Amino acid sequence: MNRFSGPSISAWVFVCAFWIPIFTNGYAVSEPLGRQGKTAKSSTARIKIAQAKSSDPVDALRAFVKQDETEDGWAVRAVEIVDQNKPSPVEHGGDTVDLSLYPTAAECGECHKQIYEEWASSNHAYASISPMFHKFEQKFQELTQGTVGTFCVRCHQQVGTQLGEKRETPLWQRSQISREGVTCITCHRVKEQYGKVNGERRVEPGKIFEPVYGSGEKSVINDVIKNKETYTVATSEKERGNQIHKGMITNNQLSKSEFCVSCHQVAVNLGIKLEIVWDQYRDSPARKAGVTCQDCHMGKVPGKPEGYSTAPSAIVGGKAVNPNRKHANHRFIGPGYSIAHPGIFPHNKKAQAYSIKDWLEFDWRAGWGTTAFEDKVADGKIKVKFPPRWADALDREDARAIIEENIARLDERDEIRRQVMENSSHIDGPLIEGPTRIGEDLAFSYTIKNTNTGHNLPSGSLGAQPQLWVNVALLDPDGKNIWESGYVDSNGDVADLHSLDVAAGRIATDQQLVHFQTKFLTTNVKGTDREMYLPVNFDIDPLPHLRPPAIPTTVLNHPPLVRMENRSLPPLGKHVASYRVPGNLIKKPGKYQLAFRMRSRAEPIYFMRFVGSTRAMEQSMNERIMNFHVFAVDVDVKQ
Numbered sequence: 001m002n003r004f005s006g007p008s009i010s011a012w013v014f015v016c017a018f019w020i021p022i023f024t025n026g027y028a029v030s031e032p033l034g035r036q037g038k039t040a041k042s043s044t045a046r047i048k049i050a051q052a053k054s055s056d057p058v059d060a061l062r063a064f065v066k067q068d069e070t071e072d073g074w075a076v077r078a079v080e081i082v083d084q085n086k087p088s089p090v091e092h093g094g095d096t097v098d099l100s101l102y103p104t105a106a107e108c109g110e111c112h113k114q115i116y117e118e119w120a121s122s123n124h125a126y127a128s129i130s131p132m133f134h135k136f137e138q139k140f141q142e143l144t145q146g147t148v149g150t151f152c153v154r155c156h157q158q159v160g161t162q163l164g165e166k167r168e169t170p171l172w173q174r175s176q177i178s179r180e181g182v183t184c185i186t187c188h189r190v191k192e193q194y195g196k197v198n199g200e201r202r203v204e205p206g207k208i209f210e211p212v213y214g215s216g217e218k219s220v221i222n223d224v225i226k227n228k229e230t231y232t233v234a235t236s237e238k239e240r241g242n243q244i245h246k247g248m249i250t251n252n253q254l255s256k257s258e259f260c261v262s263c264h265q266v267a268v269n270l271g272i273k274l275e276i277v278w279d280q281y282r283d284s285p286a287r288k289a290g291v292t293c294q295d296c297h298m299g300k301v302p303g304k305p306e307g308y309s310t311a312p313s314a315i316v317g318g319k320a321v322n323p324n325r326k327h328a329n330h331r332f333i334g335p336g337y338s339i340a341h342p343g344i345f346p347h348n349k350k351a352q353a354y355s356i357k358d359w360l361e362f363d364w365r366a367g368w369g370t371t372a373f374e375d376k377v378a379d380g381k382i383k384v385k386f387p388p389r390w391a392d393a394l395d396r397e398d399a400r401a402i403i404e405e406n407i408a409r410l411d412e413r414d415e416i417r418r419q420v421m422e423n424s425s426h427i428d429g430p431l432i433e434g435p436t437r438i439g440e441d442l443a444f445s446y447t448i449k450n451t452n453t454g455h456n457l458p459s460g461s462l463g464a465q466p467q468l469w470v471n472v473a474l475l476d477p478d479g480k481n482i483w484e485s486g487y488v489d490s491n492g493d494v495a496d497l498h499s500l501d502v503a504a505g506r507i508a509t510d511q512q513l514v515h516f517q518t519k520f521l522t523t524n525v526k527g528t529d530r531e532m533y534l535p536v537n538f539d540i541d542p543l544p545h546l547r548p549p550a551i552p553t554t555v556l557n558h559p560p561l562v563r564m565e566n567r568s569l570p571p572l573g574k575h576v577a578s579y580r581v582p583g584n585l586i587k588k589p590g591k592y593q594l595a596f597r598m599r600s601r602a603e604p605i606y607f608m609r610f611v612g613s614t615r616a617m618e619q620s621m622n623e624r625i626m627n628f629h630v631f632a633v634d635v636d637v638k639q
Helices: 041-052 057-067 074-085 113-120 131-143 158-163 184-188 221-226 257-264 277-282 293-297 349-353 356-360 371-378 393-423 605-610 615-623
Strands: 011-015 022-024 027-032 212-214 248-250 265-267 273-276 314-316 319-321 425-433 442-450 467-475 481-485 519-523 529-532 562-565 574-581 590-601 626-637
Touching: 131 605, 131 615, 158 184, 184 212, 257 265, 257 277, 257 293, 265 277, 273 277, 349 393, 371 393, 393 425, 393 590, 393 626, 425 590, 425 626, 442 467, 442 590, 467 574, 481 574, 605 615
Parallel strands: 011 027, 212 248
Antiparallel strands: 022 027, 265 273, 314 319, 425 442, 442 574, 467 481, 467 590, 519 529, 519 562, 590 626
């Protein structure tokens, strides 16, 4: 093992050199096509004439294709793109839902650009897209025999659930608003004050013109509406200008911690709490001091309640509105990260020119669209059978530009993740016990403190995720790694009893591992406890099934045969991590280096495999493991 071992970290019609805008029922069509250098001015004119005679521009385009078969197939492809990207009608109670009653984040972003850009790479925006969520949700359905229904999707795809979209509907068949997860209207079109209701809240339907709900602080929306011509805005479909909401209604709970509870304090059907942040916060020093969730997760300093930055409420008609208003950061700062295809996430308006299925066929890891890759293809040095959608090199290059833009935003998110983890914890040490001599054990310790006053470290979902552990290594005077704790196996998992390599005997168990991951204790057939990543006893149950208890958990204080093993640090709590390097490894005098780092990962790989993840998902999970509090000290070892 070398030091710190482990894996390395809509559609739009393009014709020639200009765009043909075709707007129909609230969605736009644009697609890179052809690039044969031909003009289509006559085609454009005929389409416009056909549209003028039709109530549905798409039908007009279809009719045009039937009567004009000489355009090298570009218009035929345009119709296919229209059909592929047009939101399918959502049946709910026998009626077709008008999707314009649920404005998307992209629509809100026309005026609230900064907020949109912050939100677009956030975990709220990721909630519906997350491949791990979909794998886990499906496994959860299997283990409960489908009895939990919409338990998961009503938080992760709340608007889609309210629209009546089926739980199992794949992402590419969902409406755009459903794919946005926890989107603008999920919070700003909620008028009731909810509590611990496991995500069961209601979004008020209404077109873009309807009022939104906000904190009410220094709102100047009425001033903008009074000066429509100055700001070039419209508050109805009959007016010209940028379409905006007609007002703002104050919801005082929006700026309180209680607003976050319904999705961040969740109990599963067994009676075990999957999300426990509210319980932790409710008894915390932060709540006693009046510090809210928003103060740390939407403030100007990641993870610290040090106030808010200022920014315009909106940019309307090129003019800043209320430029010195308190700005709540909509990145919703936390340690989570994306493992989705970077063409699909972060949300990117330009990326919507391609369907999700198109993106999933784009091999970004192989270098598609990069200069080096495309030069090799052009020179015949490599041969690739591209999917039809990506057969054109110019299309691949356009897509690559979007990929690079999104990767840069993910890297920016990683830096904020590092800041929030370092701002929420403190490391003292190492404290070395006794003299350091060759042939003698080297004993030392670190004190790890949770400096966060609001909740445990780590918090969020309990059970399988998240992971937080300590990685320490000792290097001899020649720079050779002679001892390590917190190392990972060939899959990227720490070497505990859940490691597949440990189970196979390929590596030794890390007997000195220090981690803060919560686990479940299930009772096996002999009556002893076994540590598990889910509250399911696979040992004794021929059909593993998450069953609600016959006796109320309020009587037992925990579900039968299942208990929680919580290793996380409470607010301001400390843990002393003690280590001992065997003396037989310290063979020569000189200057040794003792290296330290904390590591954070959203999901363990063994759990990802349990729910059926792909290798690409595992690779992305390992690549963005967060290392923080990275430092090393010299240790002089004498003869």
